Amino acid sequence: xxxxxxxxxxxxxxxxxxxxxxxxxxxxxxxxxxxxxxxxxxxxxxxxxxxxxxxxxxxxxxxxxxxxxxxxxxxxxxxxxxxxxxxxxxxxxxxxxxxxxxxxxxxxxxxxxxxxxxxxxxxxxxxxxxxxxxxxxxxxxxxxxxxxxxxxxxxxxxxxxxxxxxxxxxxxxxxxxxxxxxxxxxxxxxxxxxxxxxxxxxxxxxxxxxxxxxxxxxxxxxxxxxxxxxxxxxxxxxxxxxxxxxxxxxxxxxxxxxxxxxxxxxxxxxxxxxxxxxxxxxxxxxxxxxxxxxxxxxxxxxxxxxxxxxxxxxxx
Amino acid sequence: xxxxxxxxxxxxxxxxxxxxxxxxxxxxxxxxxxxxxxxxxxxxxxxxxxxxxxxxxxxxxxxxxxxxxxxxxxxxxxxxxxxxxxxxxxxxxxxxxxxxxxxxxxxxxxxxxxxxxxxxxxxxxxxxxxxxxxxxxxxxxxxxxxxxxxxxxxxxxxxxxxxxxxxxxxxxxxxxxxxxxxxxxxxxxxxxxxxxxxxxxxxxxxxxxxxxxxxxxxxxxxxxxxxxxxxxxxxxxxxxxxxxxxxxxxxxxxxxxxxxxxxxxxxxxxxxxxxxxxxxxxxxxxxxxxxxxxxxxxxxxxxxxxxxxxxxxxxxxxxxxxxxxxxxxxxxxx
Amino acid sequence: xxxxxxxxxxxxxxxxxxxxxxxxxxxxxxxxxxxxxxxxxxxxxxxxxxxxxxxxxxxxxxxxxxxxxxxxxxxxxxxxxxxxxxxxxxxxxxxxxxxxxxxxxxxxxxxxxxxxxxxxxxxxxxxxxxxxxxxxxxxxxxxxxxxxxxxxxxxxxxxxxxxxxxxxxxxxxxxxxxxxxxxxxxxxxxxxxxxxxxxxxxxxxxxxxxxxxxxxxxxxxxxxxxxxxxxxxxxxxxxxxxxxxxxxxxxxxxxxxxxxxxxxxxxxxxxxxxxxxxxxxxxxxxxxxxxxxxxxxxxxxxxxxxxxxxxxxxxxxxxxxxxxxxxxxxxxxxxx
Numbered sequence: 001x002x003x004x005x006x007x008x009x010x011x012x013x014x015x016x017x018x019x020x021x022x023x024x025x026x027x028x029x030x031x032x033x034x035x036x037x038x039x040x041x042x043x044x045x046x047x048x049x050x051x052x053x054x055x056x057x058x059x060x061x062x063x064x065x066x067x068x069x070x071x072x073x074x075x076x077x078x079x080x081x082x083x084x085x086x087x088x089x090x091x092x093x094x095x096x097x098x099x100x101x102x103x104x105x106x107x108x109x110x111x112x113x114x115x116x117x118x119x120x121x122x123x124x125x126x127x128x129x130x131x132x133x134x135x136x137x138x139x140x141x142x143x144x145x146x147x148x149x150x151x152x153x154x155x156x157x158x159x160x161x162x163x164x165x166x167x168x169x170x171x172x173x174x175x176x177x178x179x180x181x182x183x184x185x186x187x188x189x190x191x192x193x194x195x196x197x198x199x200x201x202x203x204x205x206x207x208x209x210x211x212x213x214x215x216x217x218x219x220x221x222x223x224x225x226x227x228x229x230x231x232x233x234x235x236x237x238x239x240x241x242x243x244x245x246x247x248x249x250x251x252x253x254x255x256x257x258x259x260x261x262x263x264x265x266x267x268x269x270x271x272x273x274x275x276x277x278x279x280x281x282x283x284x285x286x287x288x289x290x291x292x293x294x295x296x297x298x299x300x301x302x303x304x305x306x307x308x309x310x311x312x313x314x315x316x
Numbered sequence: 317x318x319x320x321x322x323x324x325x326x327x328x329x330x331x332x333x334x335x336x337x338x339x340x341x342x343x344x345x346x347x348x349x350x351x352x353x354x355x356x357x358x359x360x361x362x363x364x365x366x367x368x369x370x371x372x373x374x375x376x377x378x379x380x381x382x383x384x385x386x387x388x389x390x391x392x393x394x395x396x397x398x399x400x401x402x403x404x405x406x407x408x409x410x411x412x413x414x415x416x417x418x419x420x421x422x423x424x425x426x427x428x429x430x431x432x433x434x435x436x437x438x439x440x441x442x443x444x445x446x447x448x449x450x451x452x453x454x455x456x457x458x459x460x461x462x463x464x465x466x467x468x469x470x471x472x473x474x475x476x477x478x479x480x481x482x483x484x485x486x487x488x489x490x491x492x493x494x495x496x497x498x499x500x501x502x503x504x505x506x507x508x509x510x511x512x513x514x515x516x517x518x519x520x521x522x523x524x525x526x527x528x529x530x531x532x533x534x535x536x537x538x539x540x541x542x543x544x545x546x547x548x549x550x551x552x553x554x555x556x557x558x559x560x561x562x563x564x565x566x567x568x569x570x571x572x573x574x575x576x577x578x579x580x581x582x583x584x585x586x587x588x589x590x591x592x593x594x595x596x597x598x599x600x601x602x603x604x605x606x607x608x609x610x611x612x613x614x615x616x617x618x619x620x621x622x623x624x625x626x627x628x629x630x631x632x633x634x635x636x637x638x639x640x641x642x643x644x645x646x647x648x649x650x
Numbered sequence: 651x652x653x654x655x656x657x658x659x660x661x662x663x664x665x666x667x668x669x670x671x672x673x674x675x676x677x678x679x680x681x682x683x684x685x686x687x688x689x690x691x692x693x694x695x696x697x698x699x700x701x702x703x704x705x706x707x708x709x710x711x712x713x714x715x716x717x718x719x720x721x722x723x724x725x726x727x728x729x730x731x732x733x734x735x736x737x738x739x740x741x742x743x744x745x746x747x748x749x750x751x752x753x754x755x756x757x758x759x760x761x762x763x764x765x766x767x768x769x770x771x772x773x774x775x776x777x778x779x780x781x782x783x784x785x786x787x788x789x790x791x792x793x794x795x796x797x798x799x800x801x802x803x804x805x806x807x808x809x810x811x812x813x814x815x816x817x818x819x820x821x822x823x824x825x826x827x828x829x830x831x832x833x834x835x836x837x838x839x840x841x842x843x844x845x846x847x848x849x850x851x852x853x854x855x856x857x858x859x860x861x862x863x864x865x866x867x868x869x870x871x872x873x874x875x876x877x878x879x880x881x882x883x884x885x886x887x888x889x890x891x892x893x894x895x896x897x898x899x900x901x902x903x904x905x906x907x908x909x910x911x912x913x914x915x916x917x918x919x920x921x922x923x924x925x926x927x928x929x930x931x932x933x934x935x936x937x938x939x940x941x942x943x944x945x946x947x948x949x950x951x952x953x954x955x956x957x958x959x960x961x962x963x964x965x966x967x968x969x970x971x972x973x974x975x976x977x978x979x980x981x982x983x984x985x986x
Contacts (some may be wrong), residue, residue, distance in 0.1 A: 546758065547753065547755060547758040547759045548758065548759055548760055548761040548762070550714060550753070550759075551753060551759045551760065551761075551821070551824075552761070553714055553745070554712055554714060554745055554746065554750070554751040554753070555745060555746035555750070555772070555773045555776070555824065556741075556742045556743060556744065556745030556746030556747055556773070556776060556777065557742070557746070557772060557773070557776050558742065558776065559738075559742075561772065561776070565761070565764060565768075565772070566761050566764070569761075569763050569764065570761065570762070570763055573763075643763065644762075644763055645762075645763060645808045645810070646762060646763075646808070646810050
């Protein structure tokens with residue numbers, strides 16, 4: 001007797017029609033689609049885009065040089081010229097054009113943020129993957145590698161991350177590289193733990209057991225199956241860490257670390273300088289502070305939206 | 317339980333050993349001759365010889381490390397280059413101030429944050445929830461020193477509602493026993509001193525506590541929202557229990573578990589934040605001292621303070637783990 | 651209902667309908683036109699596959715459906731009051747004391763951080779107003795009654811220290827703690843191992859008989875129904891399609907769906923090599939009731955009117971039936 005019946009003509013659960021939303025769409029394409037529909041993701045993405053664009057085309061947006069202090073003569077102890085036709089955001093207390101300072105500051109933050117996160121990611125992910133990979137493989141050597149690496153990570157975690165960055169920057173000297181290396185190093189434990197966790201939990205996953213049973217070499221399983229699955233959470237973490245990095249860069253400048261070259265505009269340093277002219281010109285503090293907050297907000301919103309989009313549990 | 321605690325303590329040991337190695341290497345990583353680096357611009361041949369003798373820089377590295385560790389175990393964390401005072405003394409003198417500040421900030425974060433997060437989760441999608449989510453998001457991304465500056469400049473300098481700086485009005489008579497100014501005031505019944513200290517604590521605590529507050533709100537909200545839909549909450553409702561019992565025993569007791577874990581991490585943020593906040597408010601704690609030491613490149617102070625902070629931080633996390641073990645019976649089993 | 655007793659029903663469900671829908675998506679009629687009665691001490695079964703609406707019915711009776719995105723209509727009469735319109739306070743007093751529920755998954759239905767003893771005694775303290783000591787004693791007695799060994803020690807233990815079967819017994823103990831007049835059991839044994847299932851069902855049976863409670867048994871397992879229920883309602887796609895006594899249902903099923911369910915059970919006495927006879931198609935192949943009979947895409951008795959008009963639940967001979975072309979005597983003989 002034939003078991004097949006004509007498909008239902010309608011109804012709530014006419015599931016014989018294959019729903020492209022559920023079947024055959026890769027994790028990434030599905031994630032992008034979900035992101036496009038998410039308002040917070042869009043807001044975050046727009047902020048990030050605006051920030052990056054401003055930072056990249058900074059020289060095109062202003063004809064002045066950062067930290068030039070050309071109009072120092074116009075500044076008095078009790079007044080700092082405000083917005084005008086020549087100076088859209090007015091002057092800062094040293095007599096430089098505020099708008100120039102702001103856009104070049106964005107450039108600094110972008111560079112510092114991206115480089116330090118890249119350093120943290122590269123070093124941290126390598127360490128974590130090593131630990132996790134060897135740990136998942138097992139055996140005495142594998143376990144030993146895992147434990148040793150993770151103990152080192154624990155040591156780094158025993159110091160609050162900003163203080164860790166501060167100690168490193170203090171040692172490396174008064175320049176930009178010190179800041180980037182310092183903040184990058186402080187991010188290593190986060191990525192290390194992330195990769196290790198990802199490798200270990202996937203090592204137990206059924207598909208890995210299946211691949212192993214099929215005879216694939218452990219190394220190959222790791223490279224072509226486990227690692228690609230760790231990419232998503234890593235990107236999410238990198239985005240969120242960028243937000244933190246931008247804030248930490250400003251914090252380090254506030255503490256007097258990092259480059260002291262006045263020609264380099266940096267939002268954190270601008271905040272330091274703005275403090276004692278607050279009643280004369282509050283915008284000197286408000287502008288850079290708000291800029292830091294909004295930029296960090298953009299990356300945070302986007303990163304969290306990405307996390308939700310990639311989470312298989314929320315796939316509908 | 318005892319086994320749990322001792323195991324965690326045992327784990328701390330290799331970490332501290334590693335830390336001591338790291339910090340030992342750190343001083344040696346300074347460019348050039350360690351003695352010269354330590355003294356910086358004030359290097360004189362005499363001074364260098366003294367430092368070499370004091371720190372044993374002329375000895376083989378091995379010996380240096382052991383001398384260093386031996387000193388640490390005796391509580392000798394070196395002396396400040398600037399003042400010559402033992403680092404430990406400076407630390408102990410200023411530590412209570414930071415603890416008071418950190419405690420106030422954490423208290424604020426928990427007392428305001430948990431109820432807010434809970435209410436937001438219970439009224440998801442409505443006005444309160446949206447306000448709470450937006451507010452906490454802003455709280456997380458605002459740099460603590462920016463907030464501190466704003467608060468100080470607006471509420472202290474402009475509006476004069478709250479004091480501008482320091483821990484206490486120097487004109488008030490106050491006896492200091494423990495160096496916890498509020499506590500001292502209460503203990504000696506000098507009510508005006510206690511109140512004055514409290515008032516000086518307000519703005520810095522608000523600045524420092526805002527980020528932890530925002531984080532706690534978000535975690536509580538997410539946790540409560542998830543727990544609310546768990547099967548065992550449905551069971552509790554099916555038993556006809558009162559709303560109070562359901563919220564307390566069934567929802568909160570489970571939802572607060574992740575919050576407890578996060579408090580350990582907040583301690584780290586509080587230490588970092590303290591360095592920045594104390595500076596803005598000239599609040600005489602280890603944070604401000606650290607800031608000055610950074611500026612002066614007073615490496616023994618930096619080194620000593622960081623070890624002390626690391627030890628305290630590890631102990632706090634240990635306490636949190638133990639507390640978690642007390643609250644969640646499933647953890648005790650493993 | 652063809653019951654001849656004259657006692658007033660304990661629970662009367664009339665025309666219950668539950669619709670799930672959020673803005674933008676099509677509404678789902680999870681439960682529709684459901685009516686049945688439960689008399690004191692009676693054991694009623696609600697049978698159907700997943701998606702038939704049986705669990706939603708039980709949650710609607712208890713008032714445990716989410717407040718947003720759900721619309722309920724009809725009546726659930728208890729002591730003359732419509733529970734669907736009762737306020738939270740009334741329901742809170744009713745639940746656990748007069749109507750109690752045992753849920754499906756024992757692994758997730760217990761609070762992991764509260765000792766088992768408290769989870770049982772808190773119902774007692776809530777509804778009976780006794781002190782904690784007394785409630786703990788009663789809890790211990792209850793645990794013994796459901797067959798948990800060494801109940802005194804178990805009071806202080808946590809759910810993760812108990813096996814699945816024991817946890818389900820705890821849930822049963824919790825439900826019966828205050829001697830409810832009606833116990834609703836939603837697939838209480840589905841999540842358990844087969845050997846444990848029989849034990850737990852025995853416990854349930856004994857306790858329900860012992861306390862004279864009425865029972866609403868929700869299940870997809872006809873074996874469970876056979877052992878426990880007097881009256882049975884078969885549900886399909888949100889509506890009741892057949893309703894009668896257990897003996898009549900098993901002896902002479904009239905609705906093709908019921909017939910299919912019974913046919914699909916492998917029999918010990920069939921000769922080896924007999925092919926299994928499942929119901930053709932899948933539960934996703936349904937017609938909305940508004941367009942005809944929901945079961946028609948899978949029905950072997952289908953006639954034209956099945957896809958053009960909607961059958962109504964009405965008295966057919968000795969039972970309530972929703973079908974245009976029910977199974978007849980002759981059809982059943984051809985089967986065996």
